[in-house]
Amino acid sequence: MSILIALIGIILLLGTAYLMSNDKKKINFKAVGIMLAFQAVLTALLLGTSGGLKVIDTIASAFNKLLSYASEGVNFVVGGWIPEGGSPFFVNVLLPIIFTSALLSVLTHLKVLPYLIKYIGGFISKITGLPQVESFNAVNSMFFGQSEAILAIKSAINNLDKNRLFVVSTSAMASVSAAIIASYMTMLPAKYVLIAAVLNVFSALIMSSIITPVKATKEDSEIVIDDMIHTKNVFDAIGTxxxxxxxxxxxxxxxxxxxxxxxxxxxxxxxxLVGMELTTIVGYIFSPIAFLMGIPADEILRAGSIMGTKLISNEFVAILDFQPYIGEVSEKTLSILSTFLMSFANFSSIGIIAGAVQAINGFKAKEVSSFGLKMLLVATMASILSATLVGLFN
Structure with missing residues (x-):
């Protein structure tokens, strides 16, 4: 029954996106179908087969190894501050971000990540028919933060119309940064964190390209790799x-x-004032959505509360709110909520993205601000789509 409800939820989600579309005749249904099929197959392979689970375990082990390297620098600097047996959130979850950020910076300077992202984005553009800039940005957003992702396409921003700018901005908001993924994995099951990072690339493109259709043209902007390089040498990259x-x-x-x-x-x-906490009220508001995502009825209030907390604050606050209940909820709820929480879709992100665009083009920044709330809604819809798909296989 939960599978049937989730399928109905996906149909309603896509139907809502269609009704919200500002140009229904230009929707690229082929691209939407290809990306949905890819998401379903990928999720089934990774979560439904022993080989897929082995791949996830291998990647998770690699991230854990990275964290062990990160801890060497952290322990050298602050090791004496930690009491015996202590596990401070700031030290164990946040400080390793410095190491992963430095590593990503080095890989960017060496052009390893830029070319990888360019070719993956180009492949997505080729099989879906979506423009290269939007495809590149969606993949790039999987590795870098919202501001960095926007700045990486600064040479193309000036030429983007409002629909294309919306797709780019929504992709940035619906993603999570690779620099922070390792930290998320210390708080939530690694397999859901990893698969969410990939699914969100396509969910953002699906939702935004239905609501604001875009089309590739012969004059489509080329991706300029040098826009991603802001350091002079490897040592500068490490420090930056x-x-x-x-x-x-x-x-x-x-x-x-x-x-x-x-x-x-x-x-x-x-x-x-009302005898009920704000998070409980938010839980009631989001409960119907949680139910349509496939979360069991007896857990939708708690799930709705956590989903609402993420929207009005950020994913870290929501994860901290969720952690005490991880051992109490069903595996389906755990999978759906863990996936849903893996994005930057919250109110503060509107200002972050608008600020990044402001650094490139003030007029385009005003456009971003004008559709800020709509962008947040669509990025949240993308998170719902990713989470619901994961829930189908648990």
């Missing part, structure tokens, strides 16, 4: 990456302290 990672750590830390404190305050206010 480490500093960028440090900024992410501080930003996430500040946001967590602010959001968790304010969320606690709001919960207290709502509990005093």
């Amino acid at each position: 990456g480490a500093l960028d990672g440090g900024k992410v750590v501080l930003v996430v830390s500040a946001m967590l302290m602010g959001y968790l404190g304010l969320l606690g305050l709001l919960n207290g206010i709502f509990d005093s």
Whole structure:
């Protein structure tokens, strides 16, 4: 029954996207069909076969190995601060981001990642018929943060119409950064974190290209690899990456302290005024969506609360809210929520993306701000699609 409900949920989701479309005649149904089929096959192979699970375990082991290398630098700097048996969130989850950011920066400087992303994006563009810029950006967003992904296509931004700019911006919001994935994997099951990162590439393209259809043309902009290179040499790349990672750590830390404190305050206010915490109210609002995603009826209120928390704060706050219940919920709920939480789709991301575009073109930044709420809605719909697909195979 949960599978049937989830299938109905996907149909309703795609139907809603169609109704929201600003140019229904130009929707590339072939591209949508190809990407949906690819998602279904990939999810079935990775989660439904022993070979697929082995692949995921191998990748997860590689990330764990990276974390062990990261811990060498972390322990050297702050090892004496940690009490015996202690496991501070800041040290074990956030500080390793500095190492992974430095590693990504080096791979970018050496043009390993830029060419990999360009060719994968080019392949997606070729089989779907979507423009190269949008395809490249969707893949690029899987590796880099929202601002970095936008800046990597700065030479093309000026030539994008409003629909194409919407697709690019939504892809950036619906993704997660590879620099943070290892940290997520210390908090949630690795297999769902990894598969979400891939599925979100296609879910963002599916949802946004239905709602704001785009079409490849002969004059489609070429991807300029040099737009991704901002360092002079390997040592500059290491330093720049480490500093960028440090900024992410501080930003996430500040946001967590602010959001968790304010969320606690709001919960207290709502509990005093209406006898119900804000997160519980949000849970009731999101419960129908959770049900249509395939989450068991007795768990939809808690799931809805966590989904709503992510939207009004960020994924880290929602994951911390979810962690105490991981051992209590069903595997289906665990898979769906873990996948849903793997994106930057929240209110603060509107400003981040608009700010990145502002650094390139002020007029285009105003366009991003004008469709900011719609972009958040569509990025959230992309997360729902990815999560529902994963739930079908659990």
